[in-house]
Amino acid sequence: MSEDLLRYDILIQDALRGAVKKILAEVGRTGLPGDHHFYIAFDTNAPGVRISPRLKERYPQEMTIVLQHQFWDLAIGEHAFEVGLSFGGVPEKLLVPYSAIKGFFDPSVQFALEFDPGKTAEELPEELLEAVEELAKVEQEHSDSEAKQDGVEDGKEVAASPKPKGKKSKPVADATGNDGGGEVVSLDAFRKKT
Template sequence: MADDHDHTSGDETFPSTSLLPYDHWLDDAYRGVMLSALEHVSREGLAGEHHFYLTFLTDFPGVDIPSRLRAQYPHEMTIVLQHQFWDLKVDRAAGTVSVGLSFGGVGSILVIPVRAITGFADPSIRFSLQFEAGEPEEDAASQVVSLDAFRRKGPSPA
């Protein structure tokens, strides 16, 4: 019979000794919640007092923002999706979120890789999620390991 009691001391990180990547799975699931909220708003608009804060790494590969914003926010930026934004799009296949915002009266489209996002919040209901910045999908998929390093040197056995 399984033991359903929690025997952790309370100061350990979850999961402490797992051989399964639960932390990555949870991060992906929470990112999915954020993407579902953004997709909903892209179709239906914001309802009531809902609004979103989206924090992302500006120096993450694939982030496409105007150079003046990158100069002003060289590492991290938080945008607010509330009253004046347009063309909010979630492209799950490409792993990006794009949105139009005005900065100093100049309209700009921002393209943000999902893995560059480190925070999402809807302050109207005191809901927030924090993420670890992930590896860019292209880099993670393009890692190739040569099997030559594991092959035996010399003549092959008969």
């Protein structure tokens, strides 16, 4: 068998990430149509990901967000998307490069894509990576200062996110402000239904 010098696997992954980008761009323009909603799983350690230190501590490797009822400021960039969500009543802004996405699910129509987060031909611009690093430092200093003033660490949050039927997966943080208690439907579960 010949060696794949064209790297079809990477080309297909990048093309599918482009589809996710187009879907999010459409939702950013017109809102979520009908019953559509999205579970987006991403690697929290991937280059360019920006989440608060509080969320990073809670989700050290992977996080799944739900874009359904309460999200705001969905901004679609060339290499990443940004969205505002509430976690336990605390508003947060997340920046997620498309290359960090591990899964994209729309349970309303049983549509799912899975990705290998490190497998991409796309290189993030150095300016984006530097900006994320600088923001992370500022947010960490701000968080440390607030913790000293409060004298208390963040308490446990109550989980009550919607639970689609299917195989249990990683904790879910959803746009309704609840996190940790939902399930993500796996691609295998979708395949069994079709």
